[in-house]
Amino acid sequence: MITFIRKNKKAVLLTILIVLNFCLAAWGDDMAGGAPAGQRQNKIEIKDFMFNPPTITVKSGETITWINRDDEPHTVVSVGKQFKKSPALDTDQQYTVTIGTPGTYSYFCSVHPKMTGTIVIEK
């Protein structure tokens, strides 16, 4: 009986640890976002020389943030110079733009011009 209780205690402790871990992970995610609550996060990850997602649709005035997950530097440059180009982004560096005018915006990485992406701005 005593061994059963001991084992049970271990299981309870383990469960608490797992739940705590989950909470911390969620909290960490929130902190990384940095945007006020209620605002949609439009994130584009740069990984393996690709913009992911390659096409993103956002509402006018919302922010769009790129984050470089590669070890190589990348940039974000509007094909039609419709928004300010980013500096070279090192690993884990971010770049954010806000576009107000609805339309379709193509962009590329000036270091690797084959890397392309599209932003669709809705009203």
Ligand SMILES: [Cu+2]
């Ligand atoms: Cu690049």
